[in-house]
Amino acid sequence: MKRAIDAVASSSGEFLLKKAKASHAKLASGAGFDNTLHHIIAEPTTFDLKNEIKPPALTKPIKKSPGLDLVLYKPFIPRPTSTKLFNYLLEALPWHRVQYATRGRDITTPRFTTVFGCDETGAPLDTYFRRPRALPPILTALTDLVERQTNAHYNFVLLNYYADGDHSISYHSDDEAFLGPNPIIASLSLGGARDFLMKHKTESARKEKFVLDDGDLLLMRGETQTQWLHSIPKRAKASPRINLTFRKAINTKATNNYYRYNVGDGGIWRWMDGKMVHVGKTDEKASD
């Protein structure tokens, strides 16, 4: 399944876009506006992830249903590091609201997204739909730690920011051919707890529900993506949450797809003065 998975469009998208237009007009005319829209704010020197992360209190393999092969690490990142990381990522990164058309409908992704990484084919960077962005140091450090914990290699980090309970990801599986067979995906949660629902693709009575809490790491492997779907449903009340998925792209198609559905061309949003502000257009070619 390609990553056009947001056919359940969200009305909060339109609302946020309207709200942002006002801020954008103000920014465009205002002084002190940093025009390097894609920049990543340097991490505070107080980050010392390697020493702040301790072995998880709980490491729970979950294999009770056919094809389901998960490991839950609770927590992988303890507080207050998880909070510090959440706050830093929200503010430091350029975010996007991706819009695309599918089956004749215009969809606005019902959450903010952003992505870093590249396949390891060595293809020239300017041959991609969007110029791939290098992992910023904090994501390189995190990837190293996740690799060590999960014994796998990743070259991509996709981030989702769910501002509130209206933000969601609909049922999908990440079994794209460009990740190779039985991809290993590690998923890190920061901030507000959300339900993570799973259902078997063919045996619809088989369902699972986990609460993903601040600092939790969920490893999905084996036939999980082939046999199961997962989602983060909307809920009445939810605190802001960032999710990071660590993946391994094996070809250029993967890289193009990830930038198309996580950067897109709907513009750049930044966390400024306690809210997301639409700061400008995505550069046609360079996204770094």
Ligand SMILES: O=C(O)CCC(=O)C(=O)O
């Ligand atoms: O936010 C989550 O926990 C899940 C995100 C997800 O499934 C995805 O990005 O493919």
Ligand SMILES: [Fe+2]
């Ligand atoms: Fe997913």
